[in-house]
Amino acid sequence: MGKKILMKGNEAVAEAAIRANCRFFFGYPITPQNEIPEYMSRELPKRGGVYLQAEAEFAAINMIYGAAGSGARVMTSSSSPGISLMAEGISYIIGAQLPCVLVNMVRGGPGLGNIAPAQSDYNQAVKGTTHGDVHLIVLAPSSIQEAVDLMYDAFDLADLYRNPVLVLGDGMIGQMMEPVEFKEATNKKLPPKTWAATGTRNSPDGKRRIINSLFMEPEDLESLNLALQKKYKEVVEKEVRYELYKMDSKLDVIFTAYGTTSRIVKYVIKKLEEEGIHAGLIRPITLWPFPQQIIGEYASNSSAKAFVSVEMSSGQMVEDVRLSVNGKKPVYFYGRTGGIVPEPKEIISYVKSIL
Amino acid sequence: MGKKILMKGNEAVAEAAIRANCRFFFGYPITPQNEIPEYMSRELPKRGGVYLQAEAEFAAINMIYGAAGSGARVMTSSSSPGISLMAEGISYIIGAQLPCVLVNMVRGGPGLGNIAPAQSDYNQAVKGTTHGDVHLIVLAPSSIQEAVDLMYDAFDLADLYRNPVLVLGDGMIGQMMEPVEFKEATNKKLPPKTWAATGTRNSPDGKRRIINSLFMEPEDLESLNLALQKKYKEVVEKEVRYELYKMDSKLDVIFTAYGTTSRIVKYVIKKLEEEGIHAGLIRPITLWPFPQQIIGEYASNSSAKAFVSVEMSSGQMVEDVRLSVNGKKPVYFYGRTGGIVPEPKEIISYVKSIL
């Protein structure tokens, strides 16, 4: 670990990516994540990499397809409307089983919305990103340090599972500064990219490579889908990450919250404690795979009377909480939208109203 | 009702739209729905309408935005990858609260996939279509007659709620022929489109109109979101549609299936009956709003030992079934992917394996 530096979330994410050996960035500007491409355009040329501004997000994601299919460590970043424009390309990348990292610094929606922080792209990130039966691995940092640390994992997970990994931040994570320390690249042992198309002269077996998501015969396409589902099952088994905060035995209420809102909930928990209400937090770090099991266990075994999901949305993750709780406890929702970060006191009074 | 005509699903859907007074079609070809634009290009000019081929799906959806904002009844149609390319535009349409009808004749995914029928865009249609906190109203016909009938409703619902309505078919619904009868336009009394921007000379109050989804102030954007959520609540209360098939009291197992698969499940139910297994089907016609309540009631009150969701996907609607059943009964899933339509005998043996 190096020295602590005060850094903007966007820049820290970019620096972490470079340290994680990402050498190719294709993207298109959009607030509130512009410091990522800007940092990349400054740093990558100095560090043996390539920054290229695409003419649009739908071009950027397909440049990613090309570079990832060539075996490169590659990423893009954007914010809500820009991610929507990548939907088709993401499906192709998943279909062709290519690794890459995407960052979404979510802003208020729908439409052009605004540029304030929001969590209203949860469903898009976790459920219906695009057509076909697919998943992104979704990592949701709640601080800049965590964003940095997760970037390294994001690249490793992408390479390991040959699937895109989405780091889901928000305008606040992108724009704020906090102290961070950078670790060096994990240098995790990963399978060699023998599937990459780098010209037959480089082919380890002399055969040509085809990067493709088209399978006209239903049987062939089903094989691809079964392979994807097998992979996804493995991800669900091995890669679930979450934080338990004050989840001791005498709980009155269990919060679920991720990213920015989880920080506010932690503060709320301390305040509630002062008033004698025992609350804890299960904070999903991977939104997909979702920490369904641990939530289910607490639903079965804890003294808590209810779950409360707090989000900057109209209620999206709460459905996954409900699926996890599976009827064993009531699940409530508190949220704000449009770029409003909920205040502790609103959450506190909501919680009191349901207890 | 007129005479029965043997008609391709795609053409029937197009004819129904015209009879429902849709006069504008903007789209881009993609198999397996090409007969929709082709029919429109042939018929609309003769019937006082406009067919225009867009250069891409992302252009088509924004032409829809312009025409819908001008007060026109307008639609587009596409298939999976093309719908993904519309994601951003759909979010803008919802944000600006514009009515329109979209048709997705789903094909095998992910990526380019193939052109065989599939149901793997359920999540995209129902959950994460695009960024922001939004819903499409999603109608899922299981026959060509129903597709035709739902087209009229689709336009009315769109106008009533000022929200896009998605008709979710699949390659089979689009390509097959079945006999259909057309009713005339519903001529349902709908609120006048006084919000449309048609030039101030046409403005009923002399004020200018702005079609917009940008609200820089978080408070304003939250107001939009609250208005959307209020509307959505009303839709959930009033517009849920489903079919109950053989849902009599002595049930052993309850199927859930929509569209094409529901037809196969009905056949399966008859076959199971012959073997003394009592099965019924809850067939959602609206996928959003989902018939959560009726499923919940059967989960609580029926003798069935389990629910089985049958889909041409790796398991998407099944999550909504689980949410509805809420832990009261086990929920199983059987699916095929890649454009394979499941055969009755596979389903039968799966059901036997879990009973």
Place this chain on the structure above:
Amino acid sequence: MGKIVYEKSKGLTDTPLHYCPGCLHGVVHKLIAECLVELDILDKTIGVAPVGCAVFSYRYFNCDMHEAAHGRAPAVATGIKRALPDSVVFTYQGDGDLASIGTGDIVHVAHRGEKITTIFINNAIYGMTGGQMAPTTLPGQKTTTSPYGRDPAHCGMPYRVSEMLATIPSAAYITRVSVYDIPHIVRAKAAIKKAFQMQIEGKGFSLVEVLSTCPTNWGLTPIESISWLKENMEPYYPLGVYKDVSASEGGN
């Protein structure tokens, strides 16, 4: 009280413009508004705002307006014009919006000969998002995403939108103007008026490219910006008429 020879156009609302001091977006807004009033078409005009610094232009133009997705203003305008063929429709777009993400849209609105008018603000940069490189950014020009100056070996030479669109058969009128002094303002206004006239006459697609400034992101004062525009942009983007189907019919 004397006779008023110049005042704020009725084609603009009272809302103060949000543009940075000296940004020429404001000048172009005025010219459009004046033309709409002078042609007496304000009440049948529907404008389409882009995503870019002009995103809020729907607050300023005193007519019905749509706010379009980034780059998609021509598609939105197409939808409007097809639904309301008697209306006058224009888009107002920046170089990121029109020449980058919206390239396909502008080419095809010209290709289809849509009877709409586009005002294209070329300021060689992405203003709204804080000064990133545009496809129109000049060689060597420093922006937040070309921090060492745009390197043509890395990402090519800027392309010229008017020259490119002029090759499209169904484009009716394509011209490049600027607004940095009074003679140029006068010519620009005439061009904008003509563009609308060609729309009204059903001649096809018309586009006026306006070389503009971005003092904020160029890091110059407004007056310095004008010098920079004259010295750097104008030579690369020559002013002039690139296409005019009315000329061949004996028009002006």
Place this chain on the structure above:
Amino acid sequence: MGKIVYEKSKGLTDTPLHYCPGCLHGVVHKLIAECLVELDILDKTIGVAPVGCAVFSYRYFNCDMHEAAHGRAPAVATGIKRALPDSVVFTYQGDGDLASIGTGDIVHVAHRGEKITTIFINNAIYGMTGGQMAPTTLPGQKTTTSPYGRDPAHCGMPYRVSEMLATIPSAAYITRVSVYDIPHIVRAKAAIKKAFQMQIEGKGFSLVEVLSTCPTNWGLTPIESISWLKENMEPYYPLGVYKDVSASEGGN
């Protein structure tokens, strides 16, 4: 046994082509394959297949291949070339793919001067999806989405891709050829070879537009299709070199 003067190129795999009888896609495939072999670059070439009738071309070209999303082949090629600058990268695209949905992509690959080669098959129609109108469909031409013939008053005159791209500064070589008889095949092959050479020499973006046929969707026999091409397409889309930066350097 005599000396073989012509046989199936080693640049093609053994897989039989799926194209309709007499479709000129097959001829162009052969020329590309022959050029790759003759330039001895097959083993460092990475091709990008489009969505269109040539979607399966990854089965035929005997080199590494990517299958790109509809219209996005230039973006995919950009990603490849940037990651593997020593490779030779080409895209093979139809007029729906390149001139409609992929317009922005092709303009910007030229704008950035990407060192790739594009082979552009203009057959005035969407072959793959069953014969819908393309931006290159001729006035009056009947297609499944212009059943009464393309009406320029409704959707404009077809635009000319090569002429348009030739206006882009960082495009190095742009030419239009055809392959309907032996002299044209010979010239087309020379053009394709030159396009690859310009890539190898790092001159910038090169594109060869090939006027081609779609007997199936034109509703003509292959031989009739060739006559139709000569009589209708060639006059509207003149063959020739539209840009050649090597010419000014004294090249051929």
Place this chain on the structure above:
Amino acid sequence: MPKGKVTFATESCKGCELCTTVCPVKIVIMDFTRMNTKGYNIATVKDMDKCNACGSCAKICPDSVITVERID
């Protein structure tokens, strides 16, 4: 020579100085001693008598700050 009078809606002025570059008689200047509530120095006219009502200052002002009257 016609005579003119110009008035400034000073609260809308952004102090960009563009108006000062086009006056044929060079009477439009910045008042660096004054600031409007937005914090901008404002433009003004030093010798109104010389104004010929040409309208140039007003035409170039991006914010429509200036109204020009003819008073002859």
Place this chain on the structure above:
Amino acid sequence: MPKGKVTFATESCKGCELCTTVCPVKIVIMDFTRMNTKGYNIATVKDMDKCNACGSCAKICPDSVITVERID
């Protein structure tokens, strides 16, 4: 004049007839009496002796059906 011999991989022939349009000595013709298993009539050469190994028929064949040898 060189002498040539052409051979057809008839199973790949799609009967498009293009080869018949380019032979300088007009010896490439269709055999409408035969069909390959794909259902296409196939091209053939009627008078091989006249072949000058120019390769034209092969060059235009979209399906690389034809191999041309020089046998002098």
Place this chain on the structure above:
Amino acid sequence: MHEEIIISGFGGQGVMLLGKFLSEAAMEENKQVSWLPSYGPEMRGGTANCHVIISDEPIASPVIVESTMLVAMNRPSLEKFQKTIKKGGALFINSSIIDIDTDRSDVIVYKIPVNDIASKIGSQKIINMVMCGAMIQAKKLVSIDTMINVFKENLTGSKEKFIDLNIAALKEGMKYFSENYKS
């Protein structure tokens, strides 16, 4: 009645239209019907097929897994689809151009030389209707009058002149079948 019919051949042999006309006729006779084509680039290779179901009951899936009838207009069709025929089902072979035999011994085979019959009528364009005649003669799928009605409804305007040709083809197909097989 419940018939699940796969009709397959080269493009140009009119197999899609045969399926469509049959379905329309059955519909006019108040049967439940469905018609499902092969589509898209599947058809590029030059083959085409459709699935037709005619039933007294509502039709579950229009995809045929086990057919009660297969019409094979060319050899690849026979090779590809013969395995789908139900035991005891019917196999119609275009014996004019199919030179092999089926390897199914548990189905009833009707060999109809449709090209030859059509040649006699004077047009290769109506081989599909010759086959149709044989099929309806064999299976009483629909009445000949309904079929003629369908021709009249579909062949209008410039195509009207083909009605008689189609009727002739239908009748020749029926005749050939009666003369050679028992229904």
Place this chain on the structure above:
Amino acid sequence: MHEEIIISGFGGQGVMLLGKFLSEAAMEENKQVSWLPSYGPEMRGGTANCHVIISDEPIASPVIVESTMLVAMNRPSLEKFQKTIKKGGALFINSSIIDIDTDRSDVIVYKIPVNDIASKIGSQKIINMVMCGAMIQAKKLVSIDTMINVFKENLTGSKEKFIDLNIAALKEGMKYFSENYKS
């Protein structure tokens, strides 16, 4: 310690940098810190602000709802943000250009004529550091040495020459505060 500081002014008054330098200094003194800017077109109007939190505890939300300190460098900032100050909190007013008074009577007001002080030093560019001096003198947020260190770390290369100017500004701000107020 737990301070939630809103710093607001015109673009060009250096409010963002003031916030950043303060945060860095606090970080170097091992405090938890966060800095959150206003961003995007919000800033187009010519105003800018940032939220700085300095605390001994981990920071929940970097968005300040109730501030313990407000720095108002111009009049619109005062008008917009004065309502956010906690009862008993501190309000730093740039009295050189703000000609109105706060309507809050329950906060402690420090009027610092930063433009005037800066004029004396000879540069308007360092009004932010004058204010910074006043703030750290008032609240002991960080030590002057740490602050000087931050200057040295940030002002390198061609900017090195400004270090002394900044130190002077800081000191003048501290001095003005000590002479006029009690910390």
